[in-house]
Amino acid sequence: xxxxxxxxxxxxxxxxxxxxVAVAVLAGMxxxxxxxxxxxxxxxxxxxxxxxxxxxxxxxTTPARDGTPIAFRVWQPLTRVTPGLIVIAIHGSSASxxxxxxxxxxxxxxxxxxxxxxxxxxxxxxxxxxxxxADQLDDDLADFVAFIRQRHPAARLVLVGxxxxxxxxxxxxxxxxxxKFERVVLISPFLGPGAPTxxxxxxxWAKPFLPRIFGLLFLDKLGVxxxxxxxxxxxxIAPDNPADLTRFYSFRLMRAxxxxxxxxxxxxxxAPLAVVVGAKDELxxxxxxxxxxxxxxxxxxxxxxxxxxxxxxITDPRxxxxxxxxxxxxx
Numbered sequence: 458x459x460x461x462x463x464x465x466x467x468x469x470x471x472x473x474x475x476x477x478v479a480v481a482v483l484a485g486m487x488x489x490x491x492x493x494x495x496x497x498x499x500x501x502x503x504x505x506x507x508x509x510x511x512x513x514x515x516x517x518t519t520p521a522r523d524g525t526p527i528a529f530r531v532w533q534p535l536t537r538v539t540p541g542l543i544v545i546a547i548h549g550s551s552a553s554x555x556x557x558x559x560x561x562x563x564x565x566x567x568x569x570x571x572x573x574x575x576x577x578x579x580x581x582x583x584x585x586x587x588x589x590x591a592d593q594l595d596d597d598l599a600d601f602v603a604f605i606r607q608r609h610p611a612a613r614l615v616l617v618g619x620x621x622x623x624x625x626x627x628x629x630x631x632x633x634x635x636x637k638f639e640r641v642v643l644i645s646p647f648l649g650p651g652a653p654t655x656x657x658x659x660x661x662w663a664k665p666f667l668p669r670i671f672g673l674l675f676l677d678k679l680g681v682x683x684x685x686x687x688x689x690x691x692x693x694i695a696p697d698n699p700a701d702l703t704r705f706y707s708f709r710l711m712r713a714x715x716x717x718x719x720x721x722x723x724x725x726x727x728a729p730l731a732v733v734v735g736a737k738d739e740l741x742x743x744x745x746x747x748x749x750x751x752x753x754x755x756x757x758x759x760x761x762x763x764x765x766x767x768x769x770x771i772t773d774p775r776x777x778x779x780x781x782x783x784x785x786x787x788x
Contacts, residue, residue, distance in 0.1 A: 486668040486669060486671060487669055490668025490670075491669055494693065494694075498661055498662050500767070501767065501768055504773075505772065514530040514531055514533075514561075515530070516528050516554075516580075519600075521596070522600055527577070528553075528580055529574040529575065530555070530572075530573050531570070531571070532571040534566070534568035534569070537568065542784075543571075543609055543613070544570065544572070544617050545573070546571055546572070546622075547616070547617065547618040549621050549622050549771075550662075550692065551702040553575045553581070554580060555580070556771065557571075560780070561573060563774060567781050569781070572601075574597070576594060576597070577593060577597050578706070579703050586688065586705045586706060587686050588713060591713060593713065594625065595632055606637075614639060615640045615641070616629060616640075617642045618646065619644040619645060620740075623646025623647060624643075624646050624648060625713075625715050626643055626646070627722045627723070627730070628717075630728055631721070631723075631724075631725035636728065639729075639786075640729050640731065641730050642733065642780065643730065643731070643733070644770050645738055645767055649716055649717050653745050653749050656739070663693070664691045664692075665689060666689045666690070670711075673689065686707050687708055689706065689708045689711050692705070723750065729756075729757075731760070731786075732757060733770070733776070733783050735764075735765030735770045735776065736762060736763050737765060738767045738770075743761050760779045
């Protein structure tokens, strides 16, 4: 081999070696970049111990476009309802429609009809912890709205989302389905991991597997999705899981159930928005919601309910007047 070729040979070896190391590091991040779930967070689960579930509405189903049954519950007032107004309520992370029982009953007293689906990957919809493709939750919501329209052709629809469900509701408001709603109400919404409203101990309830997430985000840029079913988020639920919560989210579900650009979704919302949050929220900074939202949309009302923490916003009667006012657009 001529002397002039030797430097090129060594450059080739070096590049090849770097590529091998990079692939090995990426594989290690994806294969082993996990950790133990966060310790049980009592403040999220214990308030449900005060809720009377004996009259929880039964699960019903309606098919999604892929044939999968979407499980849902309906809270129907016994008295005459607010004319033409129906609430579609989205539960929080790890939970199901059952977690909205106290709120559903309270809104019945307003009186409002409330429909709450189990978001795919939770409860009785689909397989636990995962979805099939990135936009599947958007498609499911569109299918569920179409189903409600068939049942109630003249209804005025209001979308209500709690916590991660609030982030997903904000995302939905900026999608084509957002135009179907008269209003979108965000209760203690998770605005994404980088939002100013998220407390620094963001892993107290949900712990991300950051090495695996970074590895999968890199593959996503390359158009590789074969590992998107792997778990990337774990929740601080009780070890015996008495409420049958969802323990983990796959990479697909983690990215789909929420908003990853709250400012863009605020700007793009196709329906009026309102935010309601408890002053003592232990996951989010309640006092930062107004400046965070108003930096993008000054017209969005933000109501802080005194004395209530995160879960109490859907279990405590003191939250209901503010939520009902937001649903009716009088907040």
